[in-house]
Amino acid sequence: MNRDDIFTLYDLKVEVIQGDKDMVCKHNVGDYFLVIGEDLVFPENNRFSMYSLAAILPLLPAKQRELHKNDWMLSDSVIACPDPHCGGRFKITRIDKREFSHNDCTIVPIKGDE
Structure with a gap:
């Protein structure tokens, strides 16, 4: 691995927790998925609403990075x-x-390496 082109991302866990009202969707407290690099990893027997996933997805790349x-x-x-x-x-x-x-993630060169 070329050390000059390394960047760091956090792995994430996205877990269903109980809010302040009853859940009316099919969420199960404790269900989760992981974000590892660009992959979403769903453990066996965990389910996740596509509508909830659509709301969460735009936030994940930012949560993976140093802030x-x-x-x-x-x-x-x-x-x-x-x-x-x-x-x-x-x-x-x-x-x-x-x-x-x-x-390893793209064929587009780092600016200045062209």
């Missing part, structure tokens, strides 16, 4: 179910870090 200590993306880690009648919540937790190579 400024004052950035709200660092402090806000609980996402509400998109159904306004549902008390389901989804907690995003950083669980590990791993290194990736730019050249």
Whole structure:
């Protein structure tokens, strides 16, 4: 691995937690999936609503990256179910870090390397 093209991403765990109202969707407290690099990893017998997933997906790349200590993306880690009648919540937790190579992820050269 060329050390000049390394970047770091956090692995994430996205877990169903109980909010302040009853859940009306089919969420099960404790169900989760992992984000490892660009992959979503669903453990056997865990299910996740595609509507909830659609609400969470745009946040995941930012949560994977180093953030400024004052950035709200660092402090806000609980996402509400998109159904306004549902008390389901989804907690995003950083669980590990791993290194990736730019050249292993894209054929587009790093600016200045052309």
